[in-house]
Amino acid sequence: MAGFLVALRAERGLAENTVRAYRSDLRAYRGWLAERGITDLAEVDEATLRAYPGWLAETRAAAGVATSAATTGRMLSAVRGLHRQLFRDGTLPTDPGPALRGPRRPRRLPKALSIAEVTRLIESAAGDDPVSLRDRAILEFLYATGCRVSELTGLVVDDVQTLERVDDAPPLDVVRLRGKGDRQRIVPVGACARHALDAYLVRVRPALAARGRSRSRLFLGVRGGPLSRQAVWEIIARAGRRAGLPEHRVSPHVLRHSFATHLVSGGADLRVVQELLGHASVTTTQIYTRVTEEHLREVYATSHPRAHRATPAQGRPPEPAPVRDDGGSEVTD
Known part of the structure; x- marks a missing residue:
């Protein structure tokens, strides 16, 4: 064994x-x-x-x-x-x-937050104190990169880099993530996440690092030690309560699902989303196409006035009234 x-x-x-x-x-x-x-x-x-x-x-x-x-x-x-x-x-x-056969697992679609709910969640960490600045950076970073909580807690400061590009293109902020099987990938860091991260690195992290021995870890606890996965869960749960979101709908993995769902909904190529998420197979990533299809069906069913079958009381829709042409024949086209 x-x-x-x-x-x-x-x-x-x-x-x-x-x-x-x-x-x-x-x-x-x-x-x-x-x-x-x-x-x-x-x-x-x-x-x-x-x-x-x-x-x-x-x-x-x-x-x-x-x-x-x-x-x-x-x-x-x-x-x-x-x-x-x-x-x-x-x-x-x-x-x-x-x-040896196991039980058939029900295929459940990942539950993503709406863009408005993600905004509320992130904005709930709006204070200017050290804990709020750190929590804001964590929330922004999770949503901006779609990383797993284990990838977040394993980051070191040097994993976040700025790449210079040719042809006068603006520099690109990226992070090196280490996923399952120690597979590494490079993921862009958006402007909002980079702004929150810079505020944390300049105004908060030096004081936290001086309290402990984890000088290289990116995100630190209030005592200067590396953050645990449980601590990140609690940070997000606390933000969810402040934002008025149900507890069962808020977690690090929900932010990962939201990241992928919003990318696919916005037209991102599935292969690109696969690389960003670190999936070994695009088959795993394809579930997000079903998420967006399900969302489209829900929106249509709740928004379109004639999305549902007419009831007997409503009867059949009226036939179009015939229109006569000059020759007296009926034209219904």
């Missing part, structure tokens, strides 16, 4: 939190096998694996643990991956993993 986890980290570049979750999933799986007297993975066949999802659901339900389809899918994926890896290495004679 240890070798499989090392491979996940080294070959697939999975985040440490994901590897830690896989380790816990596999520990539960080995415990289940031990209860059935199975100590050698070579003894596991397809019939054995088919019984595992049912036991998993019953055990977690009995413990009062609510398990989403995504979590269950991850737990079963860890087991399939373990058997597949050991089979490829020649450790196991067969791979029974394909017999």
